[in-house]
Amino acid sequence: MNVQFHIDYQTYYGQDLVLNIITGQHNGAHEASQYRMRTADGCHWEVEVKKDAKPGTQVDYFYSIFRGDNEERREWGVMNHRLEFNAERSLNYRVYDHWSDLPEDAYLYTSALADCIVGKKLTKARLNNYNKAVTLKVRAPQLGAADELYLSGAEPALGAWNVKKALKMVQHSINEWSFTLDAAKLSGSQLEIKFFIKNRDNEAAPVWEYSNNRMLELPGMEEGDAIVYELDEAFFPVPAIRVAGTLVPVFSLRSESSFGIGDFGDLKKMVDWVSQTGQRALQILPINDTTITHTWTDSYPYSCISVFALHPQYADLTALPELKDRKQREKFEALRKELNALPQIDYERVNDAKTEYLRLLFAQEGEKVLGSSAFKEFFAETESWLVPYAQYCNMRDKFGTADFSRWADHKQWDESDRKALSNPKDAAYKEVAFFYYVQFVLSSQLKAVHEYAQAHRVILKGDIPIGVNRYGCDVWTEPRYFNLNGQAGAPPDDFSVNGQNWGFPTYNWDEMIKDGCQWWVNRFQNMAKYFDAYRIDHVLGFFRIWEIPISSVHGLLGQFAPALGMSREEIEGYGLHWQEELFTEPFITDWVLDRIFREHADEVRQKYVEHVWGDRYRMRPEYDTQRKVEKVFAGKNSETDVWIRDGLYALISDVLFVRDHKDPNRFHPRISVQFDFIYESLYDSDKAVFNKLYNDYFYRRNNQFWYQEAMKKLPKLVNATRMLVCAEDLGMVPDCVAWVMNELRILSLEIQSMPKDPHVRFGHLSENPYRSVSTISTHDMATLRQWWDEDWARAQDYFNSMLHRGGPAPHPLPGWLARDIVSRHLTSPSLLCILGIQDWMSIDEDLRLADPNAERINIPANPKHYWRYRMHVGIEDLMKNKAFNEQVTDLISQAGR
Template sequence: MNILLNITYDTSFGEELVLNLITGREEGSIVTTPYRMHTNDGHVWKCDLNLGLETGTHIDYYYTVVRGETTVVRSEWVVEPHRLELTSMRGGPFVVYDHWLGIPSDSYLYSSAFTDCIRRRRMSPAPLVNYPVTARVKVRAPQLKGRERLVLVGSDLSLGAWNVADGVTMYEHNYNEWVADIDVTRLAGRTFEFKFVAVDVHDPGDLLWEDGMNRRIDLPEMKENQVVVYELDEAFFPIYDVRCAGTQVPVFSLRSRTSFGVGDFGDLKKMVDWISKTQQCVLQLLPINDTTTTHTWTDSYPYSCISIFALHPQYVDLNALPPIEDEAERQRFEALRQELNALPRIDYERVNNAKTEYLQILYGQEGKKVLASAEFKRFFDEAGIWLVPYAQYCYLREKYGTADFSRWPDHNHFDESERKALSGQRNVAFKNVAFYYYVQFILNTQMSEVHDYARAKGVILKGDIPIGVSRYGCDVWQEPRYFNLNGQAGAPPDDFSVNGQNWGFPTYNWDEMLKDGCRWWVRRFSNMAKFFDAYRIDHVLGFFRIWEIPVNAVHGLLGQFSPALGMTREEIEAYGLHFQEELFTEPFITDWVLDRMFGERADMVRQTYLEPTHDGRYRMKEEYNTQRKVEAAFADKTDQDDLNLRDGLYALISDVLFVRDHKDANKFHPRISVQFDFIYESLYDSDKYLFNKIYNDYYYRRNNQFWYREAMNKLPKIVEATRMLVCAEDLGMVPDCVSWVMNELKILSLELQSMPKDPHVRFGVLARNPYRSVCTISSHDTPTLRQWWDEDWTRTQDFFNNVLQKYGAAPHPLPGWLARDIISRHLLCPSMLCILTIQDWMSIDEGLRLADADAERINVPSNPHHYWRYRMHVNIEDLIEGHDFNQNITDLVKESGRM
């Protein structure tokens, strides 16, 4: 099969074009065969292919611009590459005229959220043709609704003579891309004009013509059997942008009449029914990965996963499994289920212990049959790369009584040579871990069924990708080269926490990850695509730079951005600030500081925890000179006075003006939020002015281009790994380069009116939300709408009078009618997605919502040991039957023009 590919592209000196023929996928990454292209004028590039392909097959490919042998300067959008179908029964040759395909501004319409959930059209390859000479027209039309089809109508009689009923039927051979083959011998001439028309298959008289001037093609002289393919610019139809409404709720928070004290995948199907019933189309979840390290309530933190692939056993729907054969055991578990399900909040430990015991009994009863099934073997073949290490990790965690693999007497990291023994069903090693295989098979099967069910209902399941993983999890154990264990990931101070957040996760070794094209991330996202059609990137700022905290620190104040361009002494002094290394980098402890901080306990602090140095200054004693040492010293203290003393010692240790770079001892970073500390207070006003200039340049200007390049080395590979709709949590200390990258990659931003990104306003202006964004009122990390309303009455009054434009005193607590008004305004905003927490939806119904608004809070970010146990107080079955509440939501969605 002879194929001549042409593309017009103006390169710079030293650049060339390469055609990348896609030959398959390995672990989520595209496998290609590259072909160097040639040009005679530096403008039109050509590539001759002679491939042993059969009629009826197709090829997919994309172009890259390279400099030298391997340096890729620019690449096309690989989510939807070029496709050439070899449908001519005469065998060609094919001459193709392509154009460069970058990420389109409407790339979201190519996501599975739209193609597989909202529009759900079936693709159909172009049929075989036997024309003597063929002209093929390809065009992308992503705006079409699910019931619409494309027709080519032209001036020539064979093209319908502008009569749509006689036009040329087009076939959607790839997502949103339509193709039609034209018999050139039937054309009156070599030039023809045409347009594309969208036809409603349910009402063929409902036509929508493409906007703009007629299209025109001038055919070249063509040889017999030749096929000339024209890839045209996207069709444009005056169709309004789709705007969707949705609900956010963690799976663990779901409650049904049949659940076992915690939400499960069976409840998730019921929640999909409620979403569909109320005319919404998005259901957003928190992470559903396994987090089991201690088997205590501290494992309830869903963002500390032990495996980026394994699902949490607590989410198994026991009702979908065969019953336990033993009648007494069955009755015992049913009584326990009813007891746990009646609790107002989750009892994490009892629920998980009970479900694990139940699964172990069922494994003894059904395991052998399940593991012998074709379905399990197929799952094992697909998931083995992560499943085998995960199962062995779980087995060793239980055997040695700790998830800290550094304390295991052996197997301190996964040994790839043991994979074979762990995979053979006759081996003892396999039998040791088979239970974990069984559980993950069930979980994956059930979640896949939920995904299929949601798609059939037209509901987009939106997942959540945690930015970190557990320090003692399977991912670190299996592939430690990808992680830095000498630091902790967190976040700088923000509205959630004045001391910053310390998540305890290891940071990523991006140098190592980039060596293999971020394969770890690509596999992670590819696995997520089995269950979701959209996802939220937790803390997208981490792909630009992560807030890295020393392992000996508890709070986040002593962290620094990594990577970041640290400052030398000379650079600091170039601003005019005399750099006094000891004064600026060691804790600033003096008598007046101690008196201010500890009052009457200052002398005790001096004698117990400090030792004098010089010039009236002190330093921490060796046994207390890090926050971790202080934490250990106060580990058994519960009295509030003791805890206040501990926190004061933490503050002493973090009171420095500059933090030394973690990798280069001769470079420094201004300490975050130091303007609130004593070292800053001690400076002359002139030095404060100079330090603030350094501080602002460092945090808001110095690293922008550097961080932009860092993100563009990582995010494109990850974003283009799947067709899921990409959304990002981009709140916090956001440098300018974040919006550059998100706009370039067409990632949806997160917009909260209570946390505006414009520093000049107190509350965000909803009408200014970009279309490519997710609008919400609260999240799992923030107070609910009702809590926020009563949190700061002065702020609420300002919002009531100046944003809602209402007179008089703001009512407290928040009445349902006013909550409905606030929600209505959010639904009316331009954002593509408006996703509200289930608590905020319920706030509109005073008879349905909880009396205690504080009982609806999911997480308090300032508390690193928060117990994640919020559970809906209403059964989903009752929610579905609640006519008035559901009608209220349906009316709100319809009135806003959302779906």
């Protein structure tokens, strides 16, 4: 049959429109047959394709703009056009499309809302035997689970505006509905139509689309013709979807069957509680493998060794076959009960025990599992990353270190090893097979949780860390993607006055962009197997990352990378006389030493610094970096030693400008230097000049540059899956972040105590954008109860100005007041309101922990924090707590979520 495609799109000289008919997928990307279209006026494009299509089949396709052989632009990648061949006979099709850009309501097409919240199933249109046919397609994403779309019109064949005779449409693609008319029954060439929603579960009046009647002029048709019209999206005056949910790390879950730590079985139970209380979202922290040292320092979930592999600690042992050895069963059951009774996680004992158990089970069941068709299918899907990961784990344990620079003959992944490691008959395969088995178990269990959550109409929301461990498998496998001479972190903020140094390598974005950010695309598509929404950790890192020299411990000597550094001439152009040594070397004088070290100042003069001239000093070479100082003071924990060590750190970072990491003739104003001695030493006039330069640099100079950097990366990632995209956009946020997030329809994170408007102390919940996630606290922050008591003056201000209550604020935070705060967050306009489990429990004084400080998950200022918070209440008991659950349900219902 012949298919003519028509589309109106205004192009410029040298541009061509190309039709891409999808034929398959490879590495997550569409494989397509391309057809150059023709035009007479640069606006109306068409192409004819000969297609051998059987009745009941369909094709998906999209349009793109080419200049020569280079693709300049393509349509929204998540939702493609769909053409169904629903005629019993061969017809000649004429398709009239329109260009599909990312819509304002893109969130309604995500798997989070379309598959989980709404959960509508697609239907194939029935075959027809019309000699002439007109198919109308329209996207209508606002329909609920029980809603059906109807077509009505002036024509008798369309019901003559009688709703009882209207035509019921078929949802043949995500949020897209179609109906095929018998053109022979149409009385004229003009159609006047309109769509309406009817709910099959009630007798409510139909809801008509919010527009004038649609007018269509049909072209001349002959026998054997089929016309397909893709119409503009239908909009209905219905309330926007708003969802409530809970945030809890998987490791924090507790149940009667846990092994001292939350697991994927517990996650399924948590879905039950979320669903029971009327919530529709469950958010977790990263669950990737972080095993570097096999000690508690691996508990940091944002320092993964693989962006694909899951952490073995989350295996639900109760879902696996029993150990046949009775003594072993009894030993592990006794240990399980002991570890499960602990108030906090004993990371090392839990992981040692689970690993031992899994190895025994692998010896018992491994051969059968690895020979199964399910495993072979899993291996075929994941082999690209699974094989290097298993070899990495094997080498890490064999050599006793994750520092692969110390692995003899294995300092980098060797692709030639893949064949032996993939052959079950090879000795190399047998060495790593245990790691294949564990990842298969974990993936199977998490997929089961995902399916369970979808069946209960609960959005499972994951978390994508911005960094990877510098000694991890990803760096070992593909070092070209990483810069190992820098450390990723964050500039100073409310969490840490010295900035945060995460120790991760920064990304070599130039190298990543060369292959279309395939590493990131693969990562996101792997996540989509398990989740329907995700949080991009530190989304600012896609604009610019805070890059700290490898010689630094703190983050103050970092600089944004990439960023437009300043030349000497530019700095002087502001009116600041350039003095390179004064501005770029640590500012050390007698009065500075006395102020920092007081009675220890002379000791510092004699041992750690050397005199230069006048009252000026410089660091001695053996102490001139923070890493050198850290090494000297390793293991010295007395109050005096810590005082001197931290003072030396402060001396080293006391500079006005940081030299650019790549271009020594460019400079960056040092972050937060206004609190340091070099700034204090400036004349007032120079301070004013520097402040103007500082504000221009951090808030204006790089805006357009960073916007362009983000748009090289984020569109590819947002369009890689149908997951709902949410971003953690906190910190030192330049204006361009909002530009990009609005353009890509990414949900922002809104925290009332950390408003994005610098002119207010607390955000106004009523002003939250709809495309946002509202929350009270994150895993990096104090919980609501901690926050309330750590600064009484701030709490008093909030009590009076935000809660509009008089008198003194009560302390500690009473349950009734916590309930009021939770209620106000739930009534905000935000699409998602997701609260930490601790903040939910704060409303019930009988349920919550007696000590609010025991609720804290992380302290960002402490890079060695032990992540071990665990719910003090088991999920089974939580499910039975009728009084608390009714409170949660009532709050959600009253908020209209």
